Amino acid sequence: MTLSPDNPITLCTPPRVLCADGARLRIAPLCRRLGWRRALVVTDRWFVQHSAEFGGLLAALRGHGVAVHVFDGGAPDPSTTLVDEATQWVAREGVAPDHLIAWGGGSNIDLAKALSVTIPNARPVGELVGHADWPVAPLPLVAVPTTAGTGSEITPGAILVQPGSATKVALMANGLRPAVAVVDPELTLTCPARVTADAGLDALTHAIESWLTKDAIDFDVEGDPDPGYSGRSELTVLFAREATALVFRHLATAFEHPQDRQARRGMARASLYAAMSYATAGLNAVHGLAYALAGLTHASHGSTNAVMLPYVMDALVDVRRDELAEIARLAGAQGADSLALARSAPVLTRELVRRVGIATDLVAFGVAEEDLPRLVADGLAVKRLAKAWPGGAVADDYARIVRHAFHGELSGCRRR
Numbered sequence: 001m002t003l004s005p006d007n008p009i010t011l012c013t014p015p016r017v018l019c020a021d022g023a024r025l026r027i028a029p030l031c032r033r034l035g036w037r038r039a040l041v042v043t044d045r046w047f048v049q050h051s052a053e054f055g056g057l058l059a060a061l062r063g064h065g066v067a068v069h070v071f072d073g074g075a076p077d078p079s080t081t082l083v084d085e086a087t088q089w090v091a092r093e094g095v096a097p098d099h100l101i102a103w104g105g106g107s108n109i110d111l112a113k114a115l116s117v118t119i120p121n122a123r124p125v126g127e128l129v130g131h132a133d134w135p136v137a138p139l140p141l142v143a144v145p146t147t148a149g150t151g152s153e154i155t156p157g158a159i160l161v162q163p164g165s166a167t168k169v170a171l172m173a174n175g176l177r178p179a180v181a182v183v184d185p186e187l188t189l190t191c192p193a194r195v196t197a198d199a200g201l202d203a204l205t206h207a208i209e210s211w212l213t214k215d216a217i218d219f220d221v222e223g224d225p226d227p228g229y230s231g232r233s234e235l236t237v238l239f240a241r242e243a244t245a246l247v248f249r250h251l252a253t254a255f256e257h258p259q260d261r262q263a264r265r266g267m268a269r270a271s272l273y274a275a276m277s278y279a280t281a282g283l284n285a286v287h288g289l290a291y292a293l294a295g296l297t298h299a300s301h302g303s304t305n306a307v308m309l310p311y312v313m314d315a316l317v318d319v320r321r322d323e324l325a326e327i328a329r330l331a332g333a334q335g336a337d338s339l340a341l342a343r344s345a346p347v348l349t350r351e352l353v354r355r356v357g358i359a360t361d362l363v364a365f366g367v368a369e370e371d372l373p374r375l376v377a378d379g380l381a382v383k384r385l386a387k388a389w390p391g392g393a394v395a396d397d398y399a400r401i402v403r404h405a406f407h408g409e410l411s412g413c414r415r416r
């Protein structure tokens with residue numbers, strides 16, 4: 001199924017995207033070539049203590065005449081408080097980087113993205129959220145994902161927990177897209193199974209949610225001349241389709257056989273392609289409701305997406321039937337009845353979620369029935385996502401999706 005060529009195409013990506021086994025070995029000579037001499041490397045303690053590849057990066061940078069400072073205080077789901085503490089550490093240490101290198105999962109990359117703005121602007125991150133034209137431009141960032149994945153190495157956002165707030169806040173601007181994205185599948189070989197599953201379903205969510213989202217021609221960019229997200233087009237769907245196929249082909253193997261290099265390569269590409277789609281088309285209900293669910297349960301980003309994804313797909317069977325039928329085929333379904341195929345896509349997606357050990361309904365997530373109205377309200381409050389809903393009345397649809405997710409009900413299969 002192809003989209004109408006009437007949809008405008010807007011594409012903003014990192015100027016350099018490297019994806020190959022061993023791509024990490026190009027970082028040091030590339031930084032040298034680009035004229036960068038003082039690196040702030042942002043990571044977490046696991047890599048400092050256990051990763052030979054990380055040690056190799058530091059040695060290579062020094063060997064190429066690049067001075068290195070390491071901030072190793074990264075943590076899952078970075079908060080605005082962590083960003084401010086890291087900014088103060090940089091000032092105290094007298095570090096004056098001319099570029100940053102983020103090494104780790106989406107959490108470390110988002111922390112580094114936020115630091116690329118707070119360091120040159122010398123301001124708390126809370127004062128910079130909600131703007132896209134900061135007084136000083138962000139420092140250039142090399143993003144090196146070790147999970148597959150969030151795709152943060154491609155996107156214009158840094159997602160941060162704000163203490164006391166029900167959902168995460170986003171620092172968002174095209175200027176925040178990394179200068180170099182380095183996707184090296186070998187770095188994911190050490191990913192624990194839980195992280196492989198969560199991140200892999202995050203990638204599938206990015207692919208499917210952006211495939212089904214609002215068309216670019218109908219997307220309200222609110223007069224922004226340089227929007228980060230602007231709806232789906234023929235171009236984004238190319239990436240979404242390939243990413244979806246790759247996740248259905250490789251995720252279960254990467255989860256069950258972590259040393260399978262072919263599966264790790266497939267998932268690294270899936271994550272990258274999914275990001276090439278959603279980092280332009282944008283997202284909607286899965287992420288909106290998943291942020292609300294994470295606020296309530298503190299469960300991981302990937303798992304909250306994974307539990308919501310099948311129920312959101314099911315709510316779109318009428319308006320996105322052809323796309324869902326195609327997704328079902330990519331997941332291995334056969335047949336000619338497009339409605340039956342479309343209804344089976346959420347069921348097959350939920351089977352994959354279950355196979356990689358993630359709960360498939362909200363009861364199993366520990367949500368109580370009286371929490372449902374709050375989930376809907378918090379999800380709707382993420383307006384940048386709610387406005388991209390391609391279905392009917394968004395408040396009614398969110399309420400129905402949450403109810404079905406609570407009871408584990410899909411139109412193609414009523415049983416959990």
Ligand SMILES: NC(=O)c1ccc[n+]([C@@H]2O[C@H](COP(=O)([O-])OP(=O)(O)OC[C@H]3O[C@@H](n4cnc5c(N)ncnc54)[C@H](O)[C@@H]3O)[C@@H](O)[C@H]2O)c1
Pocket residue numbers: 044046047075076077078104105106107108110146147148149150151152155156157158159187188189190191192195198199202301302
């Ligand atoms: N900016 C964006 O566009 C965007 C998009 C999606 C998600 N996110 C954010 O990304 C975060 C989730 O990122 P994630 O799923 O990549 O996980 P993560 O970065 O939170 O990492 C989870 C854990 O896995 C460990 N880990 C990561 N890679 C490893 C490896 N190769 N070997 C061993 N351990 C490894 C980390 O040290 C960490 O303890 C969330 O905070 C989410 O909000 C951001």
